[in-house]
Amino acid sequence: MPQVELRNITMRFGKVVAADEVDLIIADGEYVTILGPSGCGKTTLIRIIAGILEPTQGEVLIGGKNMKGVPIEERDLGYVFQNIALFPHFTVQRNVTYGPMVKDRGKDEQRQTAQKYLELVKLLDKMQMFPSELCGGEQQKASLARALATDAKLLLLDEPLSALDARVRVDLRYELRRIVKRLGLTAVHVTHDQEEAMSVSDRIVVMRAGGIVESGTPQQLYTRPKDIFTSNFVGETNLLEGWVKERAEGRSVIELRDESTIVVEQCDFDEGDAVVVSVRPEFVFPFTDGLLSKIEYFTYMGTYWRVTAEAQSEDMVEFDVPAAEGKLYHPGQEIYLMINRKAAVVFPRPKEGIAEAVKLE
Amino acid sequence: MPRIRLEGIVKNFGDIKAANDLNLDIQDGEYLCLLGPTGAGKTTALRLISGLTKPDKGRIFFGDKPMNEVEPEDRKAVMLSQTYALFPQLTVAENILFGPDIKDLSEHDKEKTLNEMLEMVRLRKRPDAYPRELSGGMQQRTALARALASGAEVLLLDEPLRALDARLRISLRHELRDLAKSLGLTTLHVTHDQEEALVMADRIAVIRQGSIIQVGTPAEVFDNPASPFVANFVGQSNFFVGDVIQKREATEVQDDSGHSVLARPGGCKIGDRVVVAVKVGNTEISKEGEGFFEGTVERVLFEGRNLHVDLNVPNIGRYSSKIPSWRLGKLMPGDVVKIKWSADKARVFPMPEKGLVEELKVE
Numbered sequence: 001m002p003q004v005e006l007r008n009i010t011m012r013f014g015k016v017v018a019a020d021e022v023d024l025i026i027a028d029g030e031y032v033t034i035l036g037p038s039g040c041g042k043t044t045l046i047r048i049i050a051g052i053l054e055p056t057q058g059e060v061l062i063g064g065k066n067m068k069g070v071p072i073e074e075r076d077l078g079y080v081f082q083n084i085a086l087f088p089h090f091t092v093q094r095n096v097t098y099g100p101m102v103k104d105r106g107k108d109e110q111r112q113t114a115q116k117y118l119e120l121v122k123l124l125d126k127m128q129m130f131p132s133e134l135c136g137g138e139q140q141k142a143s144l145a146r147a148l149a150t151d152a153k154l155l156l157l158d159e160p161l162s163a164l165d166a167r168v169r170v171d172l173r174y175e176l177r178r179i180v181k182r183l184g185l186t187a188v189h190v191t192h193d194q195e196e197a198m199s200v201s202d203r204i205v206v207m208r209a210g211g212i213v214e215s216g217t218p219q220q221l222y223t224r225p226k227d228i229f230t231s232n233f234v235g236e237t238n239l240l241e242g243w244v245k246e247r248a249e250g251r252s253v254i255e256l257r258d259e260s261t262i263v264v265e266q267c268d269f270d271e272g273d274a275v276v277v278s279v280r281p282e283f284v285f286p287f288t289d290g291l292l293s294k295i296e297y298f299t300y301m302g303t304y305w306r307v308t309a310e311a312q313s314e315d316m317v318e319f320d321v322p323a324a325e326g327k328l329y330h331p332g333q334e335i336y337l338m339i340n341r342k343a344a345v346v347f348p349r350p351k352e353g354i355a356e357a358v359k360l361e
Numbered sequence: 362m363p364r365i366r367l368e369g370i371v372k373n374f375g376d377i378k379a380a381n382d383l384n385l386d387i388q389d390g391e392y393l394c395l396l397g398p399t400g401a402g403k404t405t406a407l408r409l410i411s412g413l414t415k416p417d418k419g420r421i422f423f424g425d426k427p428m429n430e431v432e433p434e435d436r437k438a439v440m441l442s443q444t445y446a447l448f449p450q451l452t453v454a455e456n457i458l459f460g461p462d463i464k465d466l467s468e469h470d471k472e473k474t475l476n477e478m479l480e481m482v483r484l485r486k487r488p489d490a491y492p493r494e495l496s497g498g499m500q501q502r503t504a505l506a507r508a509l510a511s512g513a514e515v516l517l518l519d520e521p522l523r524a525l526d527a528r529l530r531i532s533l534r535h536e537l538r539d540l541a542k543s544l545g546l547t548t549l550h551v552t553h554d555q556e557e558a559l560v561m562a563d564r565i566a567v568i569r570q571g572s573i574i575q576v577g578t579p580a581e582v583f584d585n586p587a588s589p590f591v592a593n594f595v596g597q598s599n600f601f602v603g604d605v606i607q608k609r610e611a612t613e614v615q616d617d618s619g620h621s622v623l624a625r626p627g628g629c630k631i632g633d634r635v636v637v638a639v640k641v642g643n644t645e646i647s648k649e650g651e652g653f654f655e656g657t658v659e660r661v662l663f664e665g666r667n668l669h670v671d672l673n674v675p676n677i678g679r680y681s682s683k684i685p686s687w688r689l690g691k692l693m694p695g696d697v698v699k700i701k702w703s704a705d706k707a708r709v710f711p712m713p714e715k716g717l718v719e720e721l722k723v724e
Contacts, residue, residue: 037526038497135724136399165399166554167594167723174671177662193527198664218663219689233528235665282666282685299560300579302596303642303683323584360529361496 002063002076002154002186003028004049009058011044011210018044019055020210031180031187033197035234036207037360042190045207046158049188051075062154075154078147082159084139086131092118092142093127099150117145120179137168144176148183155180157189161196173199194234198222206230222280228347231278232358238284239354240277240315244269244346254346256313260291264344274349281306283343284319286329290338293317295331305329309337362514362547363423364389365410370419372405372571379405380416381571392541392548394562396555396595398723402571403551407517410549411440423515438515439508446504447492453503454479454488460511478506482540497525498533505540516541518550522557534560555595559583567591583640589710589720592638599644599680600717601637605629611704618676622653624707634712643706644682646670646692652699656680660694668692672700 004026011019018041026032034042047053049060051072060067062075072079086095096118097110105113118124121141131139140160147155160176161169177200180187191197197204198218205215206229214226218234225231232239244267246253252267254277262277269275293309305326311317317337321329329335350357365387372380379402387393395403408414409421412433421428428436447456457478458471466474479485482502492500501521508516521537522530538561541548552558558565559579566576567587575587586592589600603616608626614637615621624637646656656672659679667683670692674680680700684692692698713720 037528137724165724166556167398170597171723174662174669178660191527195527195664199662199669218665219686222663222665222686236531280666300583301556302559302583303640360526360532361498 003061004154004186004188005059005061006045006049007059007061009045009048009055009060011041011048011053012056017210019048022058022210022212024205024212024215026186026188028186029184031177031189031200031202032205033189033191033201033203034205034207035191035194035197036213037192037233039361040207041210042192042207043158046156046188046190050077050079050156076150076152077154077156078150078152079156080140080143080147080158080160082162084131084136084143084163086139086142086146088131091128091130092123092134092145095131095142096127096145096149099146103150113149113151114145117148118142120148120182121145121175135168136164137172140164140172141175144179148179153185155185155187157187159190159192161193162191169193169196176200198234204234206233223343225278225345228276228278228350228354228357231345231347233360235280236318237278237280238315238317239358240279240311240313240317241349241354242275242277242313244271244273244275247271251341252346256291256311256315258311258313260311260313262291262339262344263341264339264346265341266344267346269346269348276347276349276354277339278345278347279339279343281318281320283340284317284337285340286319286321286335287338288336290336291317293335293337295329295333295335297331298326298329300326309335311337362389362545363426365515365547365549366420366422367406367409368420368422370406370409370416370421372402372409372414372416378402378571380409380419383409383419383568383572385566385573385576387547387549388563389547390542390545392538392550392561392563394558394565395549395551395568396553396558396565397568398553398594400724401568403553403568404519405571406568407440407519407549407551410436410515411438411517412436413440436515437513438517439511439513440517440519441501441504441508441521442519447500447507449492452489452491453484453495453506456492456503457506457510460507463510474510478510481509481544482506498529498536501525501533501537505537509544514546516546516548518548520552521550522552522554530557537561559595565595567594586638586708589636589638589713589717592640592708592710593721594723597641597681598638599641599682600721601639601677602712602717603635603637605631605633605635605709607631612709614709616677620654620677622702622707623704624709625705627709629709629711636710636712636717637707638710639702639707641669641681642667642683643702644680645701645703646672646682646684646698648692648696648698650699652701654700655697656700658692658694658696658698661689661692663689672698674700 006024009019009022036042048055096114100110100113206213221234231237242254242256245255253261255261291311293311295309299306304320309317367385370380370383565582566573592598603614606615607613611623656674659671662669668686670682672680
C-alpha cells in the first residue's frame with residue numbers, strides 16, 4: 001500500500017533552490033495537503049513524487065520502493081492537473097476509459113470502470129458529451145474520474161480547484177474529500193488556498209522558500225501554530241507586539257507598546273523577552289476593560305461583522321460581532337477589547353520584523 | 362467623477378446573449394461589484410462601458426452624456442485586467458508614464474505626475490524595477506498607477522485579484538478598495554467571488570445570463586436575496602420545498618412527508634408551492650431541544666473559525682451547517698441532531714418555473 005516517503009529531497013533550478021533538504025512521510029490512506037504561497041516549492045515537490053521531475057538530490061519511496069529512474073506511468077498513481085487536461089476529441093466516457101485501455105483491460109472491464117468512477121463523481125448522465133460541452137467544475141470532475149480509473153491507490157492533485165469559480169470550488173472541495181475517503185486512497189494535494197486545505201486535509205504541510213515550516217492537522221495549525229508565519233497564513237490573525245512582563249503557570253502577562261497589558265494562558269518565554277501575541281478575530285471581544293481601541297471600519301461578512309480597530313498600542317486589532325449586534329458600534333467609537341487568554345499564542349519576536357516574517361509573497 | 366448608467370443594453374454573440382436587457386446604475390464615486398458565475402456576461406458589461414464592445418441595442422451614459430458613439434480612448438475609463446498587461450521591457454516609471462495623455466506633458470509635469478503616482482501606490486523605492494522583479498501586489502499597483510496617471514475617472518476592474526494567491530487576495534482587498542475610494546473614482550469591479558464582493562463593495566449587482574437580478578448593499582443581498590439563486594450564490598444556503606399552510610407572524614411551510622418549517626412573511630398565498638432558503642451559517646443544529654426535523658451527521662470538517670457539518674436528512678436530502686469551532690468534538694458522524702432556524706433568517710420564494718436544480722446552477 002502506498003506510503004510516500006521523501007528523504008532529504010533537494011531540487012535546484014540554476015541558482016534557485018525550489019526544495020531544500022525536505023523530509024516528509026505521508027502515511028497510507030492519509031489526505032495530505034502541501035500549502036504555501038506562490039514560489040514556495042510545493043508544485044516542485046508533487047512533481048518529484050510523480051516522477052515528472054528528477055530531484056537534484058534525495059530519494060522518493062512509494063510503498064517502500066525507491067522510485068529512482070521509475071517513470072510516471074510505472075509509479076501507479078493518478079494525477080489531476082490544475083489546467084484541465086482532457087482529450088478534447090474524446091467523449092467523457094472515452095477519456096475515463098483511456099487509462100484501463102492502455103493497460104490492455106478487456107472492453108467490459110473498461111466500461112465497468114468508467115461507469116463506477118463516473119457515478120462516483122456524478123457525471124453518468126453526461127458521459128457521452130465532449131469536454132467542451134461541460135462547464136469547468138464538470139470538466140475537473142471528469143479529470144478526477146480519469147485519474148481514478150487507473151485504479152491507483154495514490155492520487156496526486158496539483159492545484160485541482162484553482163482554475164474554477166469560487167462558488168464551484170467550494171462545492172467541489174467537499175466532493176473531493178468524500179471521494180478520496182470513500183475509496184481509501186492516499187492523497188497529496190497542492191494548493192495556495194488555506195481554506196481549501198483546511199476543508200479537505202487530514203494533515204497540512206506548510207511550505208515556504210523550499211522548506212517545510214511545520215505540519216499538523218487543520219485544527220493544530222489553526223489553534224496552536226508553532227510558527228508565526230503559519231499563524232497568519234492559515235487563517236487571519238491579530239499580531240500584537242510586546243514583552244513578557246510576568247511569567248507564571250497558566251497566567252502570563254504581556255506588556256504592549258503603550259504599557260497596556262494582556263493576559264495569556266501559555267507563554268514559553270522569560271520575563272523581558274520580546275514577543276508577538278497572535279490572537280484570531282473571533283477570540284477578541286468588546287468588554288468593560290482591556291485594550292483601549294478606536295473603531296475604524298466595519299465589514300459585513302454575512303453571518304457576522306468584522307470590525308477593524310486601532311488599539312492605543314498602535315496595533316491594529318480585528319474582532320467579530322454577531323450580525324444582529326452590528327448596530328451597537330460605529331466608526332470613531334472608543335471601546336475596550338478583551339482577549340481570550342486560552343486562544344492566544346505567543347511567539348518570539350522575529351529578528352527580521354513581523355512584516356518580513358509573515359510576508360505572503 | 363461620472364455616474365454611469367446602462368439602459369436596456371442588448372448584446373448578442375451568435376446565439377449567446379451576453380447582455381439581455383441589461384440595466385445598471387453606478388453612482389459617482391461608488392465602488393460597485395458585479396458578481397456572477399462564469400459566462401454570466403460580467404466582462405461584456407465592462408467592455409461595453411469601456412467602449413471596447415458596442416451594444417446591439419440600448420444606451421450608455423456617463424453623467425448626462427450619451428456615450429454610445431464616444432471612442433474608448435475618449436471615455437476616461439480604464440480597464441485593468443487579471444494579468445495587468447504591463448510592458449515587460451519597461452520599468453515601473455516608464456510603464457506609469459506610458460499613457461497617451463502623458464506623452465505631451467513637459468518633463469517637469471511628467472516628473473511631478475510620476476512622483477504623485479509612486480507615492481500613492483507606495484512604490485517610491487521601486488521606480489527602476491522591471492515588472493518581473495515585482496511581487497503580484499506591486500505589479501497590480503503599478504498597473505493601477507499607469508491607469509490613474511492617464512487621468513482616468515472610471516475604473517473598470519476585471520477580476521483584479523484572480524491571479525493572486527488566496528491568502529494574499531484577502532489582504533489586498535481593503536488596499537485596492539481604499540485606493541479607489543480615496544481618489545473618488547467610479548469603480549466597477551467584476552468578480553465571481555462572493556466573499557470578495559461582500560467585503561469590498563458599496564453595492565453588489567448580481568448578474569446571470571446577461572441580466573442583473575439584484576442590486577443592493579452587501580447586507581441586503583446576503584440577508585434579502587431576490588431569488589433562490591442569489592440565496593445560494595452569495596453565501597451557501599439550504600433549501601426546503603413545500604406548500605404554504607399558515608401565514609401569521611411567520612410563514613409556515615409543509616412538505617409532502619409532513620415536515621414543517623417557519624420562514625419570514627413573504628408575498629405568497631396559502632396553498633402556494635414554495636422554496637424556503639436559509640443560509641448554512643444560520644442553520645442551527647443541536648442534539649437536544651426542538652427542531653423542524655432531524656438529520657444524521659455525515660461528517661464534521663474543521664475550517665478554522667467554523668466547523669462545516671454535512672447532514673443527511675431523510676426524505677429531504679443533504680443539509681449543511683456552519684457552527685463555531687469550539688463545538689469540535691461535541692458532534693460526531695452518526696449523531697442524530699435537531700435542525701432548526703429562526704424564522705426571520707429564512708426567506709420564502711415561489712417555486713422556480715424550471716425547477717430548483719436548474720435555478721441553483723452555478724455554472
